[in-house]
Amino acid sequence: MKKRIYRSMWSLVLLSVLTVTFTCSFVFYELFSVQTKHAVNSQAILLQKSLKYVSDPLSYLSTLKLSEIEDRVTVIATDGTVLLDNSSNPKLMENHGNRPEFLEAKKNGYGIDTRYSKTLREKTYYYAVKLTDGSILRVSKTINSIYGVFFSVIPIIGLSVLLVILFSNLIASRLTKRIVEPINAMQFGFYDELSPFAKTIENQRKLIEEQLSNLESKANTIKTITEGMKEGLLLIDQEGNVLSANQSAITYLNSKFASFEGRNILELSRDIHFVGGVKTALTGENAEITAIYQNKTVQVFFNPVLQVGAIVLFLDITEKANAEKIRREFSANVSHELKTPLTTINGYAEIIESGMAKVEDVQLFIGKIKSESTRMIHLVEDIIHLSEFDENNIVKSFQSFELLDLTKEVSERLITLAQEKSVSITVEGEPFEIHANQRMIDELLYNLIDNGIKYNKVNGNVTISLSKMDDGVKIVVSDTGITILSG
Amino acid sequence: MSHRYEEQLKQLNNLLIEMGGWLEYVISFTIQALVKQDAKLAQTIIVNAREIDIKEKEIENLCLKLLLQHPVAGDFRQVSSALKMVTDMERIGDQCEGICELTKLLAKEEYIMELVYIPKMAEVTTKMVNEAVDAFVKKDLEIAKSVILNDDIVDEYYRLVRNDIVALIQQDAAHAEQAIDFMQIAKYLERIGDHAVNIAEWVVYSITGVHNSEK
Numbered sequence: 195m196k197k198r199i200y201r202s203m204w205s206l207v208l209l210s211v212l213t214v215t216f217t218c219s220f221v222f223y224e225l226f227s228v229q230t231k232h233a234v235n236s237q238a239i240l241l242q243k244s245l246k247y248v249s250d251p252l253s254y255l256s257t258l259k260l261s262e263i264e265d266r267v268t269v270i271a272t273d274g275t276v277l278l279d280n281s282s283n284p285k286l287m288e289n290h291g292n293r294p295e296f297l298e299a300k301k302n303g304y305g306i307d308t309r310y311s312k313t314l315r316e317k318t319y320y321y322a323v324k325l326t327d328g329s330i331l332r333v334s335k336t337i338n339s340i341y342g343v344f345f346s347v348i349p350i351i352g353l354s355v356l357l358v359i360l361f362s363n364l365i366a367s368r369l370t371k372r373i374v375e376p377i378n379a380m381q382f383g384f385y386d387e388l389s390p391f392a393k394t395i396e397n398q399r400k401l402i403e404e405q406l407s408n409l410e411s412k413a414n415t416i417k418t419i420t421e422g423m424k425e426g427l428l429l430i431d432q433e434g435n436v437l438s439a440n441q442s443a444i445t446y447l448n449s450k451f452a453s454f455e456g457r458n459i460l461e462l463s464r465d466i467h468f469v470g471g472v473k474t475a476l477t478g479e480n481a482e483i484t485a486i487y488q489n490k491t492v493q494v495f496f497n498p499v500l501q502v503g504a505i506v507l508f509l510d511i512t513e514k515a516n517a518e519k520i521r522r523e524f525s526a527n528v529s530h531e532l533k534t535p536l537t538t539i540n541g542y543a544e545i546i547e548s549g550m551a552k553v554e555d556v557q558l559f560i561g562k563i564k565s566e567s568t569r570m571i572h573l574v575e576d577i578i579h580l581s582e583f584d585e586n587n588i589v590k591s592f593q594s595f596e597l598l599d600l601t602k603e604v605s606e607r608l609i610t611l612a613q614e615k616s617v618s619i620t621v622e623g624e625p626f627e628i629h630a631n632q633r634m635i636d637e638l639l640y641n642l643i644d645n646g647i648k649y650n651k652v653n654g655n656v657t658i659s660l661s662k663m664d665d666g667v668k669i670v671v672s673d674t675g676i677t678i679l680s681g
Numbered sequence: 682m683s684h685r686y687e688e689q690l691k692q693l694n695n696l697l698i699e700m701g702g703w704l705e706y707v708i709s710f711t712i713q714a715l716v717k718q719d720a721k722l723a724q725t726i727i728v729n730a731r732e733i734d735i736k737e738k739e740i741e742n743l744c745l746k747l748l749l750q751h752p753v754a755g756d757f758r759q760v761s762s763a764l765k766m767v768t769d770m771e772r773i774g775d776q777c778e779g780i781c782e783l784t785k786l787l788a789k790e791e792y793i794m795e796l797v798y799i800p801k802m803a804e805v806t807t808k809m810v811n812e813a814v815d816a817f818v819k820k821d822l823e824i825a826k827s828v829i830l831n832d833d834i835v836d837e838y839y840r841l842v843r844n845d846i847v848a849l850i851q852q853d854a855a856h857a858e859q860a861i862d863f864m865q866i867a868k869y870l871e872r873i874g875d876h877a878v879n880i881a882e883w884v885v886y887s888i889t890g891v892h893n894s895e896k
Contacts (some may be wrong), residue, residue, distance in 0.1 A: 384695070456696055458694075460698040460699060460702075461698060464699060464701050465702055465705075465706070466706045467701060
């Protein structure tokens with residue numbers, strides 16, 4: 195900006211100086227040469243007029259001491275011979291018969307010509323008039339040609355240009371300062387010309403601010419979401435530096451660093467499996483590991499993100515892992531439980547098949563096979579019940595029913611067993627309407643009362659009492675038998 | 682400083698942490714293999730321990746490249762201590778390999794003694810190695826100093842193991858063969874503790890510029 199102002203200022207100054215010099219030179223030169231011509235003309239005419247009254251013009255002119263005047267006066271005879279000249283010896287001068295002004299004067303009474311010297315720096319103006327005796331009087335003056343004028347003024351122009359440049363430099367620096375200062379200070383109101391520019395900037399600023407706040411709110415939303423996530427989330431760049439990490443991730447990795455951002459992932463976890471996962475993801479492939487963090491089984495996913503790096507996701511699978519463990523143990527137990535009666539059944543069947551069993555024993559063996567298979571059926575029923583639990587469809591079969599009535603009904607069913615064991619059953623409480631799976635409540639009561647009777651003493655008692663609680667009903671089944679040890 | 686130089690320094694730091702990760706992995710599984718008499722695991726560790734040697738070479742090369750660029754002050758200390766540290770780290774890897782080789786031999790036999798002090802000793806040395814690497818990662822003087830102090834505990838356990846083994850041999854000469862192996866394992870663990878201390882001392886040097894031996 196400054197440079198441009200300087201440059202344009204200089205060129206302007208230079209141009210104006212040159213233009214003024216040229217035009218002035220031309221105008222003044224024209225004026226000057228016209229005046230010179232007039233002077234020469236009038237001198238010649240004056241001489242011609244006065245010579246009319248002189249009998250011998252040549253000798254008269256000689257007496258005039260023309261050599262003292264600046265202009266050159268020449269008298270040329272009709273044949274072109276120079277008769278007189280006030281600046282050089284006429285005898286040494288060549289014949290002037292072919293000079294244009296001479297020829298013209300001979301013809302018209304006067305003649306004009308302008309001739310340049312060899313160097314073009316000077317030119318000579320000739321004015322010739324015919325005298326009464328036929329000879330020609332010529333007055334001439336040598337003046338600087340226009341080129342000559344230029345050549346002579348070049349040093350002056352140069353000097354003045356130099357001065358002007360120096361001066362304009364000074365002005366330019368001040369001016370530039372004055373122009374640029376308000377722009378630098380962003381005081382656009384200073385220039386009307388800049389107000390649209392300032393307006394555009396202001397609009398842009400508003401737009402940027404708006405977009406920034408938009409982005410910020412978006413980032414905040416994402417941050418809130420990720421911060422609230424139970425899953426750990428880490429975003430890392432190509433070099434493995436952490437771009438962002440949520441609270442869960444920080445908790446899982448349990449690094450004591452105040453801030454994760456900008457740290458290399460290696461500083462947070464150098465576990466070789468974890469590092470391996472990160473490296474795999476950074477080469478553009480998915481990876482997955484299961485690790486223990488803070489006593490939790492955590493599944494860690496490493497996913498590449500194009501042009502960013504990778505995302506590391508921590509998923510707490512403790513419950514799933516535990517459930518899986520329980521399921522494994524359960525199926526192992528079930529297989530074992532099922533195998534025991536089957537082995538017994540198989541054994542008795544083999545004995546019967548081989549014919550080794552006595553006839554009276556066969557009956558006994560078949561009885562054993564029956565009781566074992568009944569046990570198996572019960573087991574299988576239990577498994578079916580358990581799978582019902584798993585499938586979560588118990589809620590679907592919920593219904594409203596009277597709990598006290600159901601309790602009484604169940605104890606009625608068990609009354610025979612109780613009588614066999616000499617145990618009495620008491621049901622206490624008020625009627626309650628509850629919403630539950632009736633079949634399972636039935637089973638629950640049956641099992642509890644059944645156990646209460648079976649593991650009781652003679653003349654013992656089983657008491658079922660229902661009492662209302664704030665959030666439901668309390669069923670207490672107590673018996674006078676041996677206690678169930680906790681644990 | 683040139684961008685490349687800065688990158689290389691960062692890479693040095695990362696490589697050392699990575700190597701530390703490998704050390705921790707190797708040492709923790711070495712003890713597991715020993716306690717569970719798992720020859721297969723021991724063999725896996727021996728194979729994986731080669732990664733430590735590879736990392737050592739890699740770090741040494743990088744250190745030399747960095748030294749050629751005339752690092753000064755803190756950078757110089759970082760590079761020179763890294764050069765010393767990798768040697769100790771590599772030695773720890775070797776000691777673990779030694780324990781694994783013995784584990785493979787002992788796996789077929791029934792141990793003459795119940796492993797009481799050796800796992801405890803291993804626990805402390807593992808913690809020391811872990812903390813030594815941690816001290817490096819976090820540039821934490823306090824952690825480094827605690828590693829140096831822990832060495833006394835390891836030495837005390839070594840003494841206890843030695844007493845046990847002497848008693849066993851005196852009890853029955855047939856115990857001698859296994860007893861020597863266990864003695865060797867204890868010695869390996871004791872050496873690991875010493876190397877962890879060395880690493881911690883180099884961490885202290887890289888931070889403060891003063892090595893423990895100068896005090």
